[in-house]
Amino acid sequence: MTEVTQTAVLERGATPLAPGAGTLPSGHPPVKWGRVGVLLMNLGTPEGTSYWPMRRYLKEFLSDRRVIEVPRAIWWPLLNLVILTKRPGPKGRDYASVWNTERDEGPLKTITRGQAEKLQAAMGDRVVVDWAMRYGKPEVDKRIQALLDQGCDRILLVPLYPQYAAATSATACDQAFRALMRMRWQPTVRVSPPYHDDPVYIAALADSIRDGLAKLDFEPEVILTSFHGVPKSYLLKGDPYHCQCHKTGRLLREALGYSPERMRVTFQSRFGNEEWLKPYTDETVKALAAEGVKRLAIVAPGFTADCLETLEELDGENRHYFEEAGGERFAYIPCLNDGPDGMRVIAHVVARELRGWID
Numbered sequence: 001m002t003e004v005t006q007t008a009v010l011e012r013g014a015t016p017l018a019p020g021a022g023t024l025p026s027g028h029p030p031v032k033w034g035r036v037g038v039l040l041m042n043l044g045t046p047e048g049t050s051y052w053p054m055r056r057y058l059k060e061f062l063s064d065r066r067v068i069e070v071p072r073a074i075w076w077p078l079l080n081l082v083i084l085t086k087r088p089g090p091k092g093r094d095y096a097s098v099w100n101t102e103r104d105e106g107p108l109k110t111i112t113r114g115q116a117e118k119l120q121a122a123m124g125d126r127v128v129v130d131w132a133m134r135y136g137k138p139e140v141d142k143r144i145q146a147l148l149d150q151g152c153d154r155i156l157l158v159p160l161y162p163q164y165a166a167a168t169s170a171t172a173c174d175q176a177f178r179a180l181m182r183m184r185w186q187p188t189v190r191v192s193p194p195y196h197d198d199p200v201y202i203a204a205l206a207d208s209i210r211d212g213l214a215k216l217d218f219e220p221e222v223i224l225t226s227f228h229g230v231p232k233s234y235l236l237k238g239d240p241y242h243c244q245c246h247k248t249g250r251l252l253r254e255a256l257g258y259s260p261e262r263m264r265v266t267f268q269s270r271f272g273n274e275e276w277l278k279p280y281t282d283e284t285v286k287a288l289a290a291e292g293v294k295r296l297a298i299v300a301p302g303f304t305a306d307c308l309e310t311l312e313e314l315d316g317e318n319r320h321y322f323e324e325a326g327g328e329r330f331a332y333i334p335c336l337n338d339g340p341d342g343m344r345v346i347a348h349v350v351a352r353e354l355r356g357w358i359d
Contacts, residue, residue, distance in 0.1 A: 036127045036357050037152030037187070038350055039143055040116050041172040042160045042305065044135030045106030049096040054088035061135045066171035069234070098311040109133070111305035112160070114338035115346055122347050126358045128152055134172045141179035148187060155187045156353050158346070160304040162201060163248060164194035165241035167230055192353045196244040197251055200348040204341040205248075205301050206255040212333035213297065220297035220331065222262055222288055225249045226314060227302040229267035229276040242277055248301055268318075269309050285318045289325030296322055297331040304342065306335045 046057035062068055062079055070078075100110045116131035123129060128150050132143040147155055157176050159169040173191055180186050195201050213220070227245040235242045249265035256263065268281035281298075288296060298318060300310045315332035322330050336342030
């Protein structure tokens, strides 16, 4: 009988044999296959808050042409001669204010790891779950390779962004595809689509906000749903992000039974002189306080995990803006994170996208 490779004798979906096991031709390299992998991908975080780790992180992030679409001839000298000289220090101090000192890492890394671990526990032996950051560590290419080393010949990529944007979902996939381009034996890949209007996601957000409001000792007059901003030009070029954020905001408002005046969509985190998506969160916060609003809450439904932009910018900077302008009571309601509501959404999305692979 002719000798066959391990891949011929294993049934798809079966637990792979250990490297070198099975009937293999003499000199054949070890083979693992037949498992399904899931890779959760989030934005990223620096490895430290001092100057050089911050500079390395900012350089990788701000060099991405998906993020900054300014012509290279203009952006390169501005980035390398000005921004990367001046920004690492102040930005590092911002990160230090929310840093997980016990693990010596940013909160985004802590929470994303927790999401992966809890998803693995929920999925059991059916899949192998891993996680990666688009910028910084753990790197996307290394985690894809780690899944391959465990026999995953089918991998679901899950960009942890409910609303699609070229500067988030697309660049995460770009990084994964660059890794695939260097592989002899590519895994079969699926990409989880945005879930901005998924009923499970909307219901989880609504439940989380109800729970958060119930813990307050005041009732907000206005609730802002703050999404990360992008330049307006990205919308004009065809990016669906603006529309998907507004749909999430509308569905969430309807689920909670609020009027458009009480629950409003805003956009945060702009920089530079270009016009970004409006209304701006910080300007809205200041205007509401100036108009006499005394009680305000902010939620961030576009973030799957709390991070610098939510903990320092929303709960810190915008709290200060509101109180300085005359506001009296302010609350930031945390993201879904790796709590029960957050894991309900991630598990639902993953199970939906793995149909046909693990059924």
